[in-house]
């Protein structure tokens with residue numbers, strides 16, 4: 001009896017794991033919808049400036065879109081600008 005419960009538990013665990021793998025394969029990371037310029041944060045609200053903040057600057061930020069756009073702050077921006085929403089890309093220098 002106990003071994004039958006254990007076997008059932010193992011089967012359920014295997015099915016849950018298989019379902020998780022199938023879901024991960026079927027639904028890759030969801031892309032964020034692109035914001036219109038009107039939906040983006042104003043320069044004033046983002047405390048945007050056209051100069052770097054120490055080493056932090058737009059061109060190494062996750063939100064930067066070359067040559068002079070940002071995914072969340074209104075265009076135009078400059079690659080050497082900065083705002084309070086700066087988030088460094090991995091391996092950014």
Ligand code: SF4
Nearest residue numbers: 058061063064070083
């Ligand atoms: S620092 Fe601010 S303005 Fe510059 S790319 Fe990042 S989020 Fe956009």
